[in-house]
Amino acid sequence: MKTRLPLILFAAALAVAVVPAVRALDFGKITKGLNDASKIIDTGKDAGKVYKGAVGIGPKEERKIGAAAALELIGRYGGLVRDPDISRRINLLGRGLARYSSRPSLDWCFGVLDSSTVNAFSTPGGFVFITRGLYEQAATDDELAGILGHEIAHITNRNALKIVQRSEAASGALSLGKKYSGDVRQASAVVDQVGSMLGYNILGLVAKLAESGFDAPTEFTADHDGRDLAATTGYAPGGLRTVLVDLQAKGENRKTMFSVHPPLADRIKRLPDDPASPASAASDGKDQPAGKTQ
Amino acid sequence: MKKHPSRLLLLAGLLAVSAFAAFEAGSFAYTKRVETKLLAEPKPLAEASGKLAFAHKVKVEEVQGSWLRVSEGDVSGWVFAGNLAAAMPDEGAKLDNVSFMASKTTASAATRGLDEDVVKYAQQRNLPNAQADLQWLQDTAAGITEADVDAFLQESKKGEFQ
Numbered sequence: 001m002k003t004r005l006p007l008i009l010f011a012a013a014l015a016v017a018v019v020p021a022v023r024a025l026d027f028g029k030i031t032k033g034l035n036d037a038s039k040i041i042d043t044g045k046d047a048g049k050v051y052k053g054a055v056g057i058g059p060k061e062e063r064k065i066g067a068a069a070a071l072e073l074i075g076r077y078g079g080l081v082r083d084p085d086i087s088r089r090i091n092l093l094g095r096g097l098a099r100y101s102s103r104p105s106l107d108w109c110f111g112v113l114d115s116s117t118v119n120a121f122s123t124p125g126g127f128v129f130i131t132r133g134l135y136e137q138a139a140t141d142d143e144l145a146g147i148l149g150h151e152i153a154h155i156t157n158r159n160a161l162k163i164v165q166r167s168e169a170a171s172g173a174l175s176l177g178k179k180y181s182g183d184v185r186q187a188s189a190v191v192d193q194v195g196s197m198l199g200y201n202i203l204g205l206v207a208k209l210a211e212s213g214f215d216a217p218t219e220f221t222a223d224h225d226g227r228d229l230a231a232t233t234g235y236a237p238g239g240l241r242t243v244l245v246d247l248q249a250k251g252e253n254r255k256t257m258f259s260v261h262p263p264l265a266d267r268i269k270r271l272p273d274d275p276a277s278p279a280s281a282a283s284d285g286k287d288q289p290a291g292k293t294q
Numbered sequence: 295m296k297k298h299p300s301r302l303l304l305l306a307g308l309l310a311v312s313a314f315a316a317f318e319a320g321s322f323a324y325t326k327r328v329e330t331k332l333l334a335e336p337k338p339l340a341e342a343s344g345k346l347a348f349a350h351k352v353k354v355e356e357v358q359g360s361w362l363r364v365s366e367g368d369v370s371g372w373v374f375a376g377n378l379a380a381a382m383p384d385e386g387a388k389l390d391n392v393s394f395m396a397s398k399t400t401a402s403a404a405t406r407g408l409d410e411d412v413v414k415y416a417q418q419r420n421l422p423n424a425q426a427d428l429q430w431l432q433d434t435a436a437g438i439t440e441a442d443v444d445a446f447l448q449e450s451k452k453g454e455f456q
Contacts, residue, residue, distance in 0.1 A: 059386075059393040067412040067428065074424040080431055087434045092446040095435075096453060099443065100376035103387055104327050105394035109435035111427075141450070158386065202415070232360075232376045234452040 057161060059125070063107065065164055065200050066125030072206040073121055073129055077113035081132055086112055093141060094128060094148045100232050102156045110148065118247065121209050122151040124161045138243055142276065145233065146240025149226030157225065159218050163208055164200055216262040220270050227271060238274030316380040317354050317362055323378040325350045328391050330378075332371025336361035338454040343371040348391050349383050360456060374454035408432065 057065070074080055081087075087110075094110035106126035113121075118133040128151045130144075138144040154160065213219070223240060231237035248264045261267065317323055325346045333340040336358050346352065352364035352373075360375045408416075408429055416425035447453040 059389050064409050064411050067409060068415045070428055071412070071416050071419065071421050071424045074427050075419075075421045079423055080427040082427070082430060084434065087431070088438065091435050091438050092443060095438065095443045096447050096450075099447075100453060102326060102379060102383065103390055105387070105390040107394075107435075109431055111431045234456040 057124075057165060059106075062161055063125035065161070065202065065205070066123040066127045068200075068202045069123035069160070069206050069209065070127040070129070072202060073123065073210065074111075074113065076206075076210060077115040077117070077119075077129075077131060079114050081112040081114045081135075083112075086135070090130070090135070090144070090148070093144060094152070097145060097149055097229055097233050097235075098126070098152055101152050101229055106155070108152075120147055120151050122154045122160070123205075123209070124155065124158070124164070126155060128152060128155070134243075137247065139246075140239070140276075142230070142236035142239035143243045144239070145230040145235035146226060146238075146243060149228075149230040149235075150222045150240055151226070152229060153222040153225035154214070154218075157218075157221065159214055159222070160205060160209060164205055213261055216266065219262050220267065223267055223271055227274075236274065236276055237272070238276050241268060241271040241274060242276040244268050244271070317357060317375055317378070319354055319356055321354050323352055323354055323362065323364060323380060324382050325352065325377070326379040326383050326387065327377060328394060330373060332364070332369060332373060334371060336363070336372040338374065338448075340372065344369040349388065351382070352378070360454075376453060 090110045090112060095108050098104060098106065098108040103126075108126040108128070110128045110130075112135050113129050113131045115131040116133045117131050118137060120128075120130040120134055122128045128148060130147060130151070134147065135144070138147060208214075214222075227237045227240055230239055236242075244264050244267055248268065325348060328348055330346045330350075331342045332344040332346065334343045335341075346366060346369070350366055352366045354362050355365050355370065356363040358372075361372050362375050362378065363372050364370065364378070407413075408425065412428075413425065416422065416428075448455045
């Protein structure tokens with residue numbers, strides 16, 4: 001909320017600034033009419049971007065943004081593993097978790113990327129991906145639930161969407177600034193990439209997701225929220241921590257594992273030392289090995 | 295090391311309690327699904343005693359493990375804690391529900407293709423294989439119904455079936 005208020009105020013100020021241009025059109029400078037109208041339409045689009053950045057992107061647009069980003073991730077990570085059993089298992093488990101999240105009505109879908117790297121991603125609108133490398137590392141449903149819970153939390157917390165919104169607001173403001181003040185010259189690399197088919201900076205978002213990642217506090221919050229979601233659903237709350245500890249023991253590090261996440265030790269330190277699978281152990285010791293289909 | 299079943303049950307119980315620590319008798323909670331059934335007993339297959347729409351504020355009258363007995367006016371019943379939120383759902387969640395209901399009335403999920411703009415994006419970015427993969431994923435996911443998820447949760451003793 002703190003970051004929205006200045007944007008809303010800025011949007012309001014811009015709206016005031018646009019009024020003279022609208023008046024000019026109303027009073028009919030006929031000879032320049034078409035050019036003026038075109039400028040006003042462009043201005044409207046820019047103001048719209050500022051508005052969206054300030055007050056939010058609707059679910060349909062969010063879904064489109066997420067699908068476009070998903071296309072990029074699928075392209076970067078070797079395509080999808082098209083194994084119906086694996087897909088069914090991960091979708092049942094993922095949707096079982098998502099049902100108890102704060103956004104149960106999203107059209108959730110879960111896929112395995114055909115890459116030996118160890119990573120997981122989520123994009124707005126309900127798309128969650130885990131690499132084959134990480135899928136194979138998760139020894140139990142509890143561990144897989146911990147990983148998926150973390151990614152679901154990124155979506156319910158709208159982490160990626162906020163990046164798009166900030167970029168959108170910055171882009172609209174920059175464009176308006178160029179038109180009306182002429183003294184705005186700074187453009188970030190992210191903003192420069194705006195102009196894709198959807199009108200959003202998809203490549204900038206994907207670069208953030210796949211290369212630089214979210215900041216550490218955002219990741220720690222997703223770890224915490226994902227743990228809670230897994231526990232609420234009945235999975236061992238220590239599932240994610242177990243995966244992280246196992247990977248650390250295998251000598252995995254930031255370069256090869258969750259390279260876009262904070263260091264393993266920092267994440268492990270912040271998660272409670274929960275048992276790996278008490279829930280399943282309590283139910284007659286029945287656990288579901290990873291890769292085994294339901 | 296052999297673990298005693300009673301210790302494990304106690305541990306599982308404690309973990310369940312900690313996961314729902316936000317709810318206690320006398321506190322308030324909010325419905326977060328399009329429709330939330332209130333049940334006559336704290337069991338997933340119990341008879342429904344009423345239902346509430348999205349974002350209703352309810353009072354938590356009683357807590358039994360991961361089940362809450364809640365009331366709103368004259369309506370009361372049991373709800374699995376995972377179906378309630380500790381805070382009022384935001385506007386975005388409301389819009390999710392509007393979109394969800396609209397999609398239910400326009401076409402079944404299984405028949406929906408990728409959005410036209412997304413297809414154009416894939417073409418513009420020259421990602422035909424990724425487009426085919428995403429379509430496959432969406433079709434596969436759409437082929438899994440809510441009843442399938444219910445059955446999975448019931449079989450694996452998760453969610454309200456714990």
